[in-house]
Amino acid sequence: MKKLINDVETMLSESLDGFAAAHADIVALGEAGQFVRRRTPKPGKVALISGGGSGHEPLHTGFVGHGMLDAACPGQIFTSPTPDQMLAAAQSVETGAGVLFIVKNYSGDMMNFQMAAEMVDCDNETVVVNDDVAVENSTYTTGRRGVAGTLIVEKILGAAAERGDPLRKLKQLGDAVNKATASMGVALTSCTVPAAGKPTFQIGGDEMEMGVGIHGEPGRRRIKLAGADDIAHELTGAILKDLSLKAGQQVLLLVNGFGGTPMLELYLMVNAVHKVLAGHQVKVARHLTGSYVTSLEMAGCSVTVSALDDAQLALWDAPVHTAALRWGM
Amino acid sequence: MKKLINDVETMLSESLDGFAAAHADIVALGEAGQFVRRRTPKPGKVALISGGGSGHEPLHTGFVGHGMLDAACPGQIFTSPTPDQMLAAAQSVETGAGVLFIVKNYSGDMMNFQMAAEMVDCDNETVVVNDDVAVENSTYTTGRRGVAGTLIVEKILGAAAERGDPLRKLKQLGDAVNKATASMGVALTSCTVPAAGKPTFQIGGDEMEMGVGIHGEPGRRRIKLAGADDIAHELTGAILKDLSLKAGQQVLLLVNGFGGTPMLELYLMVNAVHKVLAGHQVKVARHLTGSYVTSLEMAGCSVTVSALDDAQLALWDAPVHTAALRWGM
Amino acid sequence: MKPDTHNLIRCATQTLIDHVDELTALDQAIGDGDHGLNMRRGALAIQGKQGELAGQSLNEALRTMGMTCMSTIGGSSGPVFGTLLVTLGKHLPDPPNAAGLAQALDAAIQALTRLGKAQVGQKTLLDVLDPVQKLLAKGGEELVKRVRTCAFDAAEATAALDAARGRASFLGDRALGHVDPGSRSTALIIGAICESLDAPATAQPSSLSA
């Protein structure tokens, strides 16, 4: 295992300290690193709280700030945070308008957030993200997994919360965006959980894992390494089938790297996906390309298509100022 | 070799097409992909043109836009672009105030840009970036290499050009920022040039290349894999020695990933470098953390310290809107 | 809390710590590879509370341990083992007996089903808890020994559940033969408890609290 670390036991807290130092203008670190919160909460605004296992950076901590999350709870690597963390975060950022939890659909995340939701003593709702079309059920979910589409749900909800939308309306919006969003990924290499010290899965030099999860969980099938066009075809095809878009539909396209894939290849994938979408008369109205929802240093990428209406696109375009996403301010 | 590509021969142009599609709001692609230019040039402003081998994305194409470069010429992977490309770029973006070329100090880049500078028929200057303190001379430079500090030079010059600074003043400013900037990197794994098909260098599972170049060229020495604190100590120590900073000096700190290193580790390195800088009473006034000057999918990072004065910091803070750096707008 | 309960907790937590690599490998095969570390983190946290636990009744201690799991483990294991322990703490008669344990386990299984929405047969630790609960409810000779065997066998048997229906069904043949990590942890815990219940009660308390 080759990583820039001192000690697997302290790596998470050291990284959080570095993150907090690098972005001290926008975030603050909760006690004992239980959560990252927006430096100055906005009174009267619904507090958006997300979180999940670490190792997917910049998700979620990198999305804390104006126009996106109020707090994010980082769990251990690939391990959901605990209800304590969510409670502490809620206490820190809730200002009277209630809390909206944004949760990726994994058993662990679901159970921990559910416990927190039961224990928190303010009004709250939960939006569950399950955008991964690769598999209907996975080892650790009931139903589809939540993957890169989470970013889109968080961004759009963040903008709506920022302008003052109330809790129930946000819950509805979140569910709608999640429903309009579909993703699928492919891995070329495995990631290595630091404390485990060896790769999560073995994969041949000429193989890829089609439909991989963002923890390196198995996907649809292990197949021979294919060209970018073929990969784009399979990923985008599965997504389009799931969303059943009409010709002329406008979408947001997110080509997301898993951590070990350079921009050169991600943009090449953008080009490949474009060709497939054009073939289906789907119009790409917005783009995001980069490594935003990662699996440590895994090589590979996911494609996310989100069929947004004009109002949702306007929320996507609204100003945001976080460590990893910033525009309009 | 595991990459998201169709064909090594077309990979660069496919990736550029994807890049241009994803960022059509800010950039346009020159004929035959010779250069990427700012969508709408600003009349009367000195045109900033950079470029270099591809494989370092987002450098340089990702830095084209308001407040930074007017054009970037992408060469083949790790190969300087040709004078033709720079001439075509200059023709496309020069609006009467002259051209400033920003060149990383490699023999190939120097010679090609020098030829372009001799051939271009408008007023022009060249700023050479040579921030790498790892080695005084490398296989392919005379003097020090230009690495991640290039980003800082380009950002600050971009802001100064945007406000209307004339050519000679920009040349002076660029030289000053370059002089105040020092970098050094370490690689944990090699990169693989697609057309070569195999790793550029062999490295043991417990080794690292200290002082590596951004093409995977050898650095100071091959040593046993060390902890992040030790690495930070060596990298930052060499940088501080070179810059000979006074206690209390304010700096911009760039912790840059080489393409295969996740944010989790980069932020951990931020924390480690902070400790070293604090020990020298150096104050980090600004941060940038991410994979900005890469070597394909190489794992590792570089540390850059830039001792900027208040005026230069203000230029760093000035609005920028490019594919890879964006703030204030 | 009695010294032998103290020892029992030490053994049950230590076996998880000792099997961290095996549990990691199981979770890497069909999951995300963190199960070993999760269980070790919880076990260490409980061991760190042995002073506090020593002053508590069995029911209080179970609750404390459950809360510790919930607040330190995270992942699926945190809520699952946390709920298991807290529910046992709520329902177990003190002093415990087989019938009382069977009833408490039944309550725990129900709580887990409500929490995690998994059913028996879907390759989770429910597939160990369920047969163990049934065995305890029936009672009979050499119960401790039979419970131990039952737990380990049931954990092993989760390997076959992949090919059938259930939450891991999409893996098909690829997961066949892989034991569910949480089931293995559960068997290890039950096994350690059974062994320490079967051990000669003559051991010195001082030697039990290492």
Added chain:
Amino acid sequence: MKPDTHNLIRCATQTLIDHVDELTALDQAIGDGDHGLNMRRGALAIQGKQGELAGQSLNEALRTMGMTCMSTIGGSSGPVFGTLLVTLGKHLPDPPNAAGLAQALDAAIQALTRLGKAQVGQKTLLDVLDPVQKLLAKGGEELVKRVRTCAFDAAEATAALDAARGRASFLGDRALGHVDPGSRSTALIIGAICESLDAPATAQPSSLSA
């Protein structure tokens, strides 16, 4: 341009294409691994212009090839081989002879020194061009054969230059034994030219322009 010049160009470019892997490996050892691909790209571009070249004088053809190198190769090789060819085109007498070639090479070496700021002895193709130029200037028996040997030997000898001073000196022992890729390319080109000059002039022109 005469058919044998045509053939000479085909041989010189083809040898670079055929040695792409070797040149890549050399550049990977002490550089960035692109030299083989750079030379192949330039060679293919020149081969693609054989129609145009066929209608040009030797001097014009050299200039065309040089400009082609500059506009298609990039890297160090583009300007270096481009300047080499353009300068030769400027100074070579037509028809060429050994003394004229020596003079033209001398001009090219000076142009390269101005362009790239490298000196002989610093592990670049200058370390092949320089001894070859000296040999040509001296003249004598079996010159073609001796030039060929000299070029290959000089390229090999760049391996020893690492340990001495020069642009690669920082590599110290680690670069010892590695031939400079550009020197190897230069030797391959010179070798191919020498071989086609030494080949029996009786071969059919048609067989030379494949």
